[in-house]
Amino acid sequence: MSAPAEVLAVRGLTKRFPGVLALDDVTFTVRPGEVHALVGENGAGKSTLIKVLTGVYQPDQGELRYRGEPAVFGTPLRAQQAGISTIYQEVNLVPLMSVARNLYLGREPRTRLGLIDFGRMHREAERVLGDYGVRVDVRQPLRHLGVGAQQMVALARAVSVNARVVIMDEPTSSLEPREVETLFGVIRRLREQDIAVVYVSHRMEELYAVCDTVTVLRDGRHVHTGPLAETDRLTLVSLMLGRPLGEVGRQTTATPAGDHDGEPVLHAEGLTRPHQLRDVSLRIHPGEVLGLGGLLGSGRSETAKAIAGALPVTGGSVTVAGISVRTGSTPAAIRAGISLLPEDRKAEGIVPGLSVRENIALAALPRLSRFGLVHEARVDAVVETFMKRLRIKASSPHQKVGELSGGNQQKVLLARWLAMHPKVLLLDDPTRGIDVGAKAEVQKLIDELAEQGLGVLLISSDVEELISGSDRVVVLKDGAVVAELSGDDVTEDRLMRAIAAPTTAPDDTSPTIPTSPTSAEEAAVHGH
Amino acid sequence: MATDVVPRRGVPADRAQLVQWMQEYGVYLGVTVLLLFNVAFTDHFLSTENFRTQAVQVAPVLIVALGMALVIGTEGVDLSVGSVMALSTSLLSLYLGYGPLAALLVALVGGAAVGLANGALVAFVGVQPIVATLALMVGVRGLALVLLPQLEDVHDPTMATLGSGDLVGIPYVVLIAVALALLVAFAVRRTTFGRQLLAVGDSRPAAQLAGLPVRRVLIVVYVCSGVLAAVAGFLATARLSASDPTSLGNLMELSAITAVVVGGTSLSGGRVRIGGTVAGAALIQLLNATLIKHNLSPSWTQIAQAAVIVVAVYAARERGRR
Numbered sequence: 001m002s003a004p005a006e007v008l009a010v011r012g013l014t015k016r017f018p019g020v021l022a023l024d025d026v027t028f029t030v031r032p033g034e035v036h037a038l039v040g041e042n043g044a045g046k047s048t049l050i051k052v053l054t055g056v057y058q059p060d061q062g063e064l065r066y067r068g069e070p071a072v073f074g075t076p077l078r079a080q081q082a083g084i085s086t087i088y089q090e091v092n093l094v095p096l097m098s099v100a101r102n103l104y105l106g107r108e109p110r111t112r113l114g115l116i117d118f119g120r121m122h123r124e125a126e127r128v129l130g131d132y133g134v135r136v137d138v139r140q141p142l143r144h145l146g147v148g149a150q151q152m153v154a155l156a157r158a159v160s161v162n163a164r165v166v167i168m169d170e171p172t173s174s175l176e177p178r179e180v181e182t183l184f185g186v187i188r189r190l191r192e193q194d195i196a197v198v199y200v201s202h203r204m205e206e207l208y209a210v211c212d213t214v215t216v217l218r219d220g221r222h223v224h225t226g227p228l229a230e231t232d233r234l235t236l237v238s239l240m241l242g243r244p245l246g247e248v249g250r251q252t253t254a255t256p257a258g259d260h261d262g263e264p265v266l267h268a269e270g271l272t273r274p275h276q277l278r279d280v281s282l283r284i285h286p287g288e289v290l291g292l293g294g295l296l297g298s299g300r301s302e303t304a305k306a307i308a309g310a311l312p313v314t315g316g317s318v319t320v321a322g323i324s325v326r327t328g329s330t331p332a333a334i335r336a337g338i339s340l341l342p343e344d345r346k347a348e349g350i351v352p353g354l355s356v357r358e359n360i361a362l363a364a365l366p367r368l369s370r371f372g373l374v375h376e377a378r379v380d381a382v383v384e385t386f387m388k389r390l391r392i393k394a395s396s397p398h399q400k401v402g403e404l405s406g407g408n409q410q411k412v413l414l415a416r417w418l419a420m421h422p423k424v425l426l427l428d429d430p431t432r433g434i435d436v437g438a439k440a441e442v443q444k445l446i447d448e449l450a451e452q453g454l455g456v457l458l459i460s461s462d463v464e465e466l467i468s469g470s471d472r473v474v475v476l477k478d479g480a481v482v483a484e485l486s487g488d489d490v491t492e493d494r495l496m497r498a499i500a501a502p503t504t505a506p507d508d509t510s511p512t513i514p515t516s517p518t519s520a521e522e523a524a525v526h527g528h
Numbered sequence: 529m530a531t532d533v534v535p536r537r538g539v540p541a542d543r544a545q546l547v548q549w550m551q552e553y554g555v556y557l558g559v560t561v562l563l564l565f566n567v568a569f570t571d572h573f574l575s576t577e578n579f580r581t582q583a584v585q586v587a588p589v590l591i592v593a594l595g596m597a598l599v600i601g602t603e604g605v606d607l608s609v610g611s612v613m614a615l616s617t618s619l620l621s622l623y624l625g626y627g628p629l630a631a632l633l634v635a636l637v638g639g640a641a642v643g644l645a646n647g648a649l650v651a652f653v654g655v656q657p658i659v660a661t662l663a664l665m666v667g668v669r670g671l672a673l674v675l676l677p678q679l680e681d682v683h684d685p686t687m688a689t690l691g692s693g694d695l696v697g698i699p700y701v702v703l704i705a706v707a708l709a710l711l712v713a714f715a716v717r718r719t720t721f722g723r724q725l726l727a728v729g730d731s732r733p734a735a736q737l738a739g740l741p742v743r744r745v746l747i748v749v750y751v752c753s754g755v756l757a758a759v760a761g762f763l764a765t766a767r768l769s770a771s772d773p774t775s776l777g778n779l780m781e782l783s784a785i786t787a788v789v790v791g792g793t794s795l796s797g798g799r800v801r802i803g804g805t806v807a808g809a810a811l812i813q814l815l816n817a818t819l820i821k822h823n824l825s826p827s828w829t830q831i832a833q834a835a836v837i838v839v840a841v842y843a844a845r846e847r848g849r850r
């Protein structure tokens with residue numbers, strides 16, 4: 001067989017879900033050694049296309065060719081055996097199994113007796129993951145790792161099987177800059193080996209950093225394919241949106257720093273939790289966006305969770321507008337006006353089986369009820385407002401949230417918390433997986449909310465977003481506050497330097513990237 | 529919780545849709561088919577008397593199944609319901625001296641107490657529902673027998689009326705069951721509690737972070753189940769005019785779970801179908817009646833029931849995949 005010009009190709013692909021035409025006559029081809037960007041708005045059909053390519057879904061119409069021959073993949077396993085390896089948008093590993101098992105699932109090293117050779121598996125897993133900058137106990141269950149580390153495990157797994165095509169659906173959405181660099185290194189290595197890579201991301205810089213070709217989908221239709229170098233950012237964005245993006249990025253934050261004197265709306269003092277938080281204190285004034293900087297595992301998510309009562313603390317206090325809040329109780333924190341948009345939207349955010357409507361109304365139910373009966377008209381009003389305001393794309397408010405595209409799920413969660421009219425909003429990576437258009441909208445929304453007197457705590461794996469969006473940045477390292485940047489000091493350079501500065505903490509001097517949440521946190525969330 | 533990216537094994541859309549349709553409406557189809565079969569092939573099927581008998585027999589199962597549906601909706605299960613019925617009948621017999629109303633109240637309090645214990649074990653101690661309720665299933669049956677060691681006749685005019693009387697031709701027992709079904713359906717659909725219940729069942733971590741009173745919801749659910757089982761015990765006692773804590777409610781938990789599952793409520797929580805549960809109970813009842821009327825041995829009844837459960841569980845399993 002002569003080397004085909006394209007390793008994977010689909011023509012005239014159509015996929016329908018009840019009420020949605022997710023893919024409409026899509027053509028998509030990938031050549032060996034090419035890094036092919038697949039872009040489009042939330043709900044454009046990127047993940048669906050990938051799932052059809054890899055046998056998760058069967059197409060309604062269309063032809064799939066793999067290495068020059070017609071192919072049908074009944075299951076993802078078949079696709080994988082054929083050499084198409086995929087990292088899906090939602091991490092698809094087995095949370096209860098050990099990290100090493102996950103890495104080798106289905107191809108475990110065996111002893112001569114045919115039993116799993118755990119010793120070898122653990123040693124190799126440690127070595128492989130070490131290459132990816134993930135240094136953890138590979139015997140612990142996967143769920144004890146943070147989302148970013150889990151993503152790296154998925155990556156290591158996908159790349160270590162013998163693949164001809166590696167598909168990555170938003171692999172960087174929860175990675176830190178350093179890990180993104182590792183990932184790019186891996187991608188370049190794959191390209192040298194003539195392996196094709198399909199790369200989905202909403203982050204423009206990343207596309208331009210690694211991709212050769214770009215395909216744009218809009219509302220399930222193919223609108224453009226071409227060399228990325230010939231398509232500039234603005235063109236790309238307008239191709240995605242079908243309209244020019246009014247303002248790229250946002251204007252500078254409205255309130256100049258220094259305005260925020262007087263009573264803080266949130267005052268957290270001395271939050272402490274063994275191995276995770278060490279005497280973390282911070283204040284947020286009304287109308288202020290406080291950024292929380294630091295590496296993965298530096299305690300940012302833990303700080304947010306501790307403030308929101310979702311993580312018990314052994315010491316410290318939280319005060320909202322001068323009134324002290326009982327720590328360790330989510331309902332108490334919510335009643336006091338604290339809302340948390342959690343990091344792991346799939347496990348801790350959405351309720352997948354309930355509708356968009358019920359998900360949005362979930363936290364606000366007591367307010368939307370009378371005598372324990374849900375006031376449907378009021379729910380409808382709230383749901384309609386937020387679906388419009390955040391442009392949530394769903395076939396109807398009654399569609400199950402589990403069926404929405406990743407970005408739209410995130411918007412539903414944001415709507416849930418905005419519907420609470422909180423005093424303090426803790427946003428743990430709020431624009432994760434959100435498309436460029438919606439990202440600008442969400443950022444604008446955050447600014448607007450701040451102007452209305454809301455205190456916002458912003459965590460973001462996107463450094464640029466953190467810098468441009470925050471009035472002040474508190475930098476965490478190994479669970480302790482190491483620096484505070486305000487005014488003109490809020491720059492990427494300063495932030496990086498604060499993070500890189502040698503730690504003064506005596507108990508942790510290892511240079512590894514700590515991987516966040518631990519079992520204790522998990523236990524707290526599960527309530528037992 | 530089902531993952532997003534579970535393989536969907538080469539199922540064409542039309543078959544997938546068929547499966548989905550069967551999950552939603554299969555139980556109603558089953559009931560219709562059985563009804564038509566009986567109309568055609570069973571003598572004296574279309575008599576009011578027959579329908580009355582069937583309805584009266586199914587009423588206690590249905591009432592217990594209502595509570596079970598709520599519990600299963602939270603991804604739990606309540607194995608203690610049969611024993612609660614026994615406790616209920618023992619308490620009734622002991623306190624009937626104070627009048628039927630007082631006795632009923634005591635029985636209901638008994639059921640609620642068992643539910644509270646179940647709920648506390650599950651919500652606060654974190655025991656698996658199946659383990660917690662199994663413990664109470666054994667313990668409560670024992671308690672019922674300690675309270676009332678042997679069968680005792682129940683002579684009470686009010687209870688006799690309730691057990692065998694009727695209102696415009698419909699037995700009280702059936703009316704009560706229907707009223708309770710409507711009440712529970714309303715609670716699931718319209719109340720804050722209902723929404724919270726579904727959220728807790730679907731994703732507990734998410735419900736917790738959304739600030740829902742997860743523990744309270746769990747406890748209330750188990751208390752409801754206990755109280756409903758106590759009501760079923762009360763009605764069964766009224767109908768039999770006797771208290772028999774040794775045998776009353778035996779295997780009731782299985783019948784109730786069957787009705788719920790056959791009715792399309794998934795064992796993985798997040799969903800409660802009251803209409804389906806009613807139909808599920810009716811389906812099992814009709815199936816048994818049909819086989820008995822056609823002189824098949826009880827073992828056949830059990831095999832047929834097992835077959836129906838397998839089909840229902842298969843359908844529910846398909847539902848988990850997207």
Ligand SMILES: Nc1ncnc2c1ncn2[C@@H]1O[C@H](COP(=O)(O)OP(=O)(O)OP(=O)(O)O)[C@@H](O)[C@H]1O
Binds near residue numbers: 040049405406433
């Ligand atoms: N299992 C499903 N059932 C019903 N509709 C679905 C299902 N999966 C996806 N959809 C719909 O198909 C459309 C495309 O979704 P898809 O997940 O492919 O978007 P996406 O481009 O990956 O978006 P994002 O950037 O937000 O991840 C959306 O409207 C979504 O609601």
Ligand SMILES: [Mg+2]
Binds near residue numbers: 048
């Ligand atoms: Mg997607």
